[in-house]
Amino acid sequence: MSAQTITLGCRLNIAESAAMRELVRGSADDLVIVNSCAVTAEAVRQTRKAIRKARRERPDARLFVTGCAVEIDPLSFESMPEVTRIVRGPDKFDAASFGLPGANAAPPYAVDETHARAFVEVQNGCDHRCTFCIIPHARGAARSLPAGAVIDRIRALVAAGKREIVLTGVDVTSYGGDLPGKPGLGNLVGRILRLAPDLPRLRLSSLDPVEIDDELIELIESEPRLMPHLHLSLQAGDDMVLKRMKRRHLRADAIALVERxxxxxxxxxxxxxxxAGFPTETEAMFANSLKIVAECDIVHGHIFPYSPREGTPAARMPQVAPEVARARARLLREACEARRDAWLDRLVGTAQTMLVEQDGVTGHAEHFAxxxxxxxDPARAGPAEAHSSSRTGKEEKGFDRPRPNAGERPGKETMLAGRIATVTIVGREGDELLGRIGG
Incomplete structure (x- = not known):
């Protein structure tokens, strides 16, 4: 059987799994790599569950475990009978760590064939110490990749057929603080858009509200290739809760940022x-978090009930009852879903451009609907893709569909997969818009 990667957790893990998958591609060895997550106790539990399931399904495989959960508690994973070996730190990008011949390093980028978009790591680690978060202990201090290396990766991915790049990291908005001249994230984004002109779509992953710089705001306003979808690491909408989390913004800062x-x-x-249900959170404090959903018009909510993470200061604070935290999380989800439903209803009847996924049928609009x-039907897919060049201000064509591999007969899915298409939104089912090509 071929090598398999199983990924839990964040977009950075997805990017790193793609690099490991490329590293072991073509190996005849029967091996499984589980890339773990440690953000919550539940994430660790799911990691263990994935390991046991992988062993049941592939009893003869060599099973390797890497990622944040391994960094936090290596001995507990090393002692699991299902695990052949744990792989820590940068060793996960070395073929020898997986028992493969030679000592090949993972490529600086990897083409993930399972998604039309690609995730590019621009930063790793975090210098902040939010009281609920264990990840800095797993990932270490903030470290930025030089802009030139990031741009080279993006150019290679675009040449390989990717039409959307997502910049990812542990604390993306801290980008550049450790580099000469301390260039910010806005500076990096501007350079990418200037120096990778053939990239149609650039998207950002989770952003810390306090670190979004003026240059990035200007690009949000002026650059159509920078997608109109921003995910903010708010965590709460009450000032006292934010202080106890050791967050660096207040609710007024978040609201003002969204208005800007x-x-x-x-x-x-x-x-x-x-x-929801952070330690010491009262009903009045929770009400402020609930109100911020409307005040910021949050349509993409990532809501979860607080669960104590051993080794963090918050785990030692007075706890909210788990059933109360779950109930509050449900109310927050319902509030976000109501905002999302109203937003999706307003999109019916509009024209949207979407990046079509590998199934040739589904995808996401620019604002991630x-x-x-x-x-x-590819026969009705319209002309070649086009984008507005930030350098000329003119619409330029040339983002044609990815070519099929040699000897492959292009079917409907091959024709649309990975392509940017324009559709008319004719309705919706649940949280999914229905789009028609050709009006």
């Missing part, structure tokens, strides 16, 4: 992480 973003680009869709094509 919307003034720059009204169509931006806002997503947010919010924790999910779309399913109801008539996936």
């Amino acid at each position: 973003i919307r003034a720059a680009r009204p169509e931006v869709a806002i997503g947010a992480d919010i924790i 999910k779309i399913r094509i109801v008539n996936p």
